[in-house]
Amino acid sequence: MRRLTLILVxxxxxxxxxxxxxxIVLKISLSDIALSIPPYAPQLDLSAGWQGVKDFFAxxxxxxxxxxxxxxxxxxxxxxxxxxxxVSTLLTxxxxxxxxxxxxxxxxxxxxxxxxxxxxxFWTSFLIRxxxxxxxxxxxxxxxxxxxxxxxxxxxxLILNTKTAVYIGIVxxxxxxxxxPIYAALERLDGxxxxxxxxxxxxxxxxxxxxxxxxxxxxxxxxxxxxFIPAVGEFVIPSLLGGSQTLMIGKVLxxxxxxxxxxxxxxxxxxxxxxxxxxxxxxxQRQEQKQREAEG
Amino acid sequence: xxxxxxxxxxxxxxxxxxxxxxxTKRFGEFTAIDDISLDIxxxxxxxxxxxxxxxxxxxxxxxxxxxxxxxxxxxxxxxDIAPVPPNKRAVNMMFQSYALFxxxxxxxxxxxxxxxxxxxxxxxxxxxNEMLKLTRLEKFKSRKPHQISGGQRQRVALARSLAKxxxxxxxxxxxxxLDAKLRQDTQFELMDIQEKTGTTFVIVTHDQEEAMTxxxxxxxxxxxxxxxxxxxxxxxxxxxxxxxxxFIGDVNIIExxxxxxxxxxxxxxxxxxxxxxxKTQNDYALDQTCWLAxxxxxxxxxxxxxxxxxxxxxxxxxxxxLGNLSTYHVELPTGHVIKAQEAxxxxxxxxxxxxxxxxxxxxxxxxxxxxxx
Numbered sequence: 001m002r003r004l005t006l007i008l009v010x011x012x013x014x015x016x017x018x019x020x021x022x023x024i025v026l027k028i029s030l031s032d033i034a035l036s037i038p039p040y041a042p043q044l045d046l047s048a049g050w051q052g053v054k055d056f057f058a059x060x061x062x063x064x065x066x067x068x069x070x071x072x073x074x075x076x077x078x079x080x081x082x083x084x085x086x087v088s089t090l091l092t093x094x095x096x097x098x099x100x101x102x103x104x105x106x107x108x109x110x111x112x113x114x115x116x117x118x119x120x121x122f123w124t125s126f127l128i129r130x131x132x133x134x135x136x137x138x139x140x141x142x143x144x145x146x147x148x149x150x151x152x153x154x155x156x157x158l159i160l161n162t163k164t165a166v167y168i169g170i171v172x173x174x175x176x177x178x179x180x181p182i183y184a185a186l187e188r189l190d191g192x193x194x195x196x197x198x199x200x201x202x203x204x205x206x207x208x209x210x211x212x213x214x215x216x217x218x219x220x221x222x223x224x225x226x227x228f229i230p231a232v233g234e235f236v237i238p239s240l241l242g243g244s245q246t247l248m249i250g251k252v253l254x255x256x257x258x259x260x261x262x263x264x265x266x267x268x269x270x271x272x273x274x275x276x277x278x279x280x281x282x283x284x285q286r287q288e289q290k291q292r293e294a295e296g
Numbered sequence: 297x298x299x300x301x302x303x304x305x306x307x308x309x310x311x312x313x314x315x316x317x318x319x320t321k322r323f324g325e326f327t328a329i330d331d332i333s334l335d336i337x338x339x340x341x342x343x344x345x346x347x348x349x350x351x352x353x354x355x356x357x358x359x360x361x362x363x364x365x366x367x368x369x370x371x372x373x374x375x376d377i378a379p380v381p382p383n384k385r386a387v388n389m390m391f392q393s394y395a396l397f398x399x400x401x402x403x404x405x406x407x408x409x410x411x412x413x414x415x416x417x418x419x420x421x422x423x424x425n426e427m428l429k430l431t432r433l434e435k436f437k438s439r440k441p442h443q444i445s446g447g448q449r450q451r452v453a454l455a456r457s458l459a460k461x462x463x464x465x466x467x468x469x470x471x472x473x474l475d476a477k478l479r480q481d482t483q484f485e486l487m488d489i490q491e492k493t494g495t496t497f498v499i500v501t502h503d504q505e506e507a508m509t510x511x512x513x514x515x516x517x518x519x520x521x522x523x524x525x526x527x528x529x530x531x532x533x534x535x536x537x538x539x540x541x542x543f544i545g546d547v548n549i550i551e552x553x554x555x556x557x558x559x560x561x562x563x564x565x566x567x568x569x570x571x572x573x574x575k576t577q578n579d580y581a582l583d584q585t586c587w588l589a590x591x592x593x594x595x596x597x598x599x600x601x602x603x604x605x606x607x608x609x610x611x612x613x614x615x616x617x618l619g620n621l622s623t624y625h626v627e628l629p630t631g632h633v634i635k636a637q638e639a640x641x642x643x644x645x646x647x648x649x650x651x652x653x654x655x656x657x658x659x660x661x662x663x664x665x666x667x668x669x
Contacts, residue, residue: 196395198382201412
């Protein structure tokens with residue numbers, strides 16, 4: 001009985017906060033836009049009895065999904081989101097791995113401090129941190145002023161409102177999610193493995209590629225998923241830093257929902273996004289499972 | 297056909313494979329190795345024995361190249377190895393934790409060093425299979441390290457470190473993680489493999505029995521110094537100090553003052569007791585403090601007073617029954633507790649002595665070793 005209760009808690013949580021909302025969104029995506037409150041039809045009318053239920057299901061269709069294929073804005077936005085997420089994941093990895101490696105190499109007494117510094121940005125509101133990047137990256141921003149003062153450039157670099165700014169924003173925001181799992185993997189790495197590799201004829205560099213990298217693989221994979229999955233649906237960073245040209249599905253979704261007030265299309269966009277993300281999420285789960293099995 | 301005894305250390309014409317020359321190693325304020333000079337010869341099975349923190353592992357890590365001496369030189373086959381990095385040394389090490397690569401199979405672990413040498417595929421395959429056969433691991437070659445037992449892992453580690461056919465193999469507490477029974481089997485296996493491959497082995501251990509079993513010579517270390525370097529039997533029979541006598545095996549130490557006539561020494565050890573008789577090659581000044589070390593198995597125990605150079609009377613305080621042996625702890629009227637060991641050739645029910653029995657202990661004048669430090 002106790003065990004059942006324990007298992008029930010997470011399932012109830014998932015039911016209430018994931019499955020039910022998802023069913024609602026799915027239902028809206030199958031509905032039609034309507035000038036009413038809420039702005040879609042049909043509504044389930046239980047007072048009409050069985051006939052009401054039948055009418056309700058008859059009113060649902062895949063029209064909105066079909067609509068998404070007619071306008072190339074949508075698939076372009078999906079593709080662009082995936083591409084931006086992929087590139088920023090790679091960039092985050094390139095920045096995050098050396099940091100995690102450095103942390104794992106640092107003397108024991110420094111590690112808690114370094115860990116603290118990685119987590120510290122979370123203490124400030126995410127929105128404020130993204131806004132401050134506007135101040136740094138804009139044409140009259142800190143970065144351009146500094147570069148012009150040192151004489152590296154003559155005219156300000158156009159960074160804000162480009163994809164570059166989005167990459168910078170995503171890398172900056174999601175860096176801790178990349179660093180922490182890689183650091184966890186590297187910290188567990190037994191130093192005698194590297195000595196053994198050297199003893200068997202590896203130089204320091206080959207020992208790194210043959211031992212350190214494969215043994216931190218799981219951390220790298222976990223970090224990449226943790227960055228990639230939220231980055232695909234990212235809305236705040238592209239809308240604040242990316243300007244109007246940067247096409248990302250999160251922004252499209254926001255516009256459908258708030259500007260067009262087309263809840264059914266917005267929901268369809270969300271459902272497709274979820275389906276796209278299910279693939280990496282399942283892969284991620286599998287990877288975690290495999291790792292647990294290998295360790296257990 | 298008489299076999300020649302393997303004893304290159306007694307042959308002045310023999311060139312040592314490894315030569316430590318006045319090597320000192322300091323870590324900050326701490327001196328791990330204190331002015332050590334030591335020769336190790338080819339094909340030896342050399343044991344570095346000592347309590348933890350005595351510097352034996354540091355000494356080994358200097359051979360592997362993970363530490364460099366603060367002072368002094370280490371020669372390998374006549375060459376100073378200080379500037380040679382670990383990956384360029386003809387020395388391989390078997391790590392205490394085995395340090396097997398968890399992401400590689402047994403086969404790939406063993407092949408790891410060979411691949412770094414850039415050998416062709418066929419040669420690598422032949423060599424790895426040879427190693428698998430030597431260590432009886434053929435069945436496990438495609439398993440990952442976490443899928444095999446501790447004893448098997450130990451053999452993989454050995455196979456991996458032997459695969460490159462090093463001039464010198466270093467073993468850092470190789471059997472520490474194995475249980476007693478498996479450890480004994482593995483000790484003989486190690487000796488067997490050492491003999492088959494003709495590799496020079498240097499083993500670090502804190503287990504004196506292990507060192508005695510496997511090694512051709514043992515170096516007893518304490519606080520960064522070599523206390524004695526000799527064959528196991530000489531270390532056991534003629535220790536050069538109380539420290540070595542006490543560290544290796546069980547021993548009775550009786551402190552006294554020496555009265556020497558020729559090679560006979562009378563040891564005045566207690567008020568009103570007849571002196572103990574011992575033979576020695578050394579010279580002792582009159583009344584010089586000395587220690588008589590006698591192994592328990594060389595002390596006889598009897599009910600009647602026997603005819604012997606040394607006899608003392610006491611009461612049995614304790615009996616440690618070890619199955620094949622019993623150790624009697626006998627308290628003398630002077631307060632000394634002497635251990636005497638007897639083989640249990642009879643069933644336990646027919647044992648002569650029991651607790652509180654008055655017994656005589658005796659030993660000859662050559663049974664003990666007289667030590668001056």
